[in-house]
Amino acid sequence: MxxxxxxxxxxxxxxxxxxxxxxxxxxxxxxxxxxxxxxxxxxxxxxxxxxxxxxxxxxxxxxxxxxxxxxxxxxxxxxxxxxxxxxxxxxERTPEFRAVYALRAGMEAAISQGERCFGLHRARYVGLAKTRLQHIAIAAAMNLMRIGNWLAGIPIAPT
Structure with missing residues (x-):
């Protein structure tokens, strides 16, 4: 091919x-x-x-x-x-599209990490307020994990 x-x-x-x-x-x-x-x-x-x-x-x-x-x-x-x-x-083959898509790829990497490491797609609670609190806690945990990796010298994976 x-x-x-x-x-x-x-x-x-x-x-x-x-x-x-x-x-x-x-x-x-x-x-x-x-x-x-x-x-x-x-x-x-x-x-x-x-x-x-x-x-x-x-x-x-x-x-x-x-x-x-x-x-x-x-x-x-x-x-x-x-x-x-x-x-x-x-x-899709233009440089303009690739620049915009690079932003999306970064966001998708963050969402993927939330899914894989913290169960972002599964709501553990019933109700909007509790689910919102879960998402805020996951975002905080992701930030703490990233800070820990940065302090440990672990490089960010390429997207």
């Missing part, structure tokens, strides 16, 4: 979808032989097949379709969702 998710020969970003002609073109230039609207798990989807005559001789067939498959079968979301997803994936 090539590159990280969303990039390379075998990802959705590598195929060209012509929604008006109802046709998909793979990275090697093969065009789809079948296009059918469908519904899967309540989502509007499109089922696309490439022809066996195009896929069988392809040296990357096993990587794209699987060891035993004779051709590539794809399920795409409807046009609006597919294009929105591709736009979001492009945005």
């Amino acid at each position: 090539a590159g990280p998710p969303g990039e390379g020969l075998f990802s959705a970003a590598a195929i060209h979808v012509d929604w008006n002609a109802r046709q998909v073109t793979c990275p090697r230039g093969a065009k789809s032989s079948s296009w059918a609207a469908s519904t899967e798990f309540g989502w509007e989807t499109v089922k696309v097949k490439l022809s066996q005559s195009d896929c069988k001789p392809c040296p990357n067939r096993a990587d794209r379709a699987g060891q035993s498959a004779s051709r590539r079968l794809m399920t795409l979301r409807d046009r609006r969702e597919f294009e929105g997803l591709q736009t979001a994936r492009k945005r």
Whole structure:
């Protein structure tokens, strides 16, 4: 397989979808032989097949379709969702997005520590006031643990 998710020969970003002609073109230039609207798990989807005559001789067939498959079968979301997803994936590769996501990753690390070490997701008490007090106590315990680690010279784990 090539590159990280969303990039390379075998990802959705590598195929060209012509929604008006109802046709998909793979990275090697093969065009789809079948296009059918469908519904899967309540989502509007499109089922696309490439022809066996195009896929069988392809040296990357096993990587794209699987060891035993004779051709590539794809399920795409409807046009609006597919294009929105591709736009979001492009945005994820920008430096601006990574800077904002770094803040989120730091917060998620704190929440994860609260869950793993202090049982943050499990309310031990009934009622909003007692649950709030539990969360404040967990936050204080996390701060004390971090101060103790800092005094002991234990480095902060990278997020």
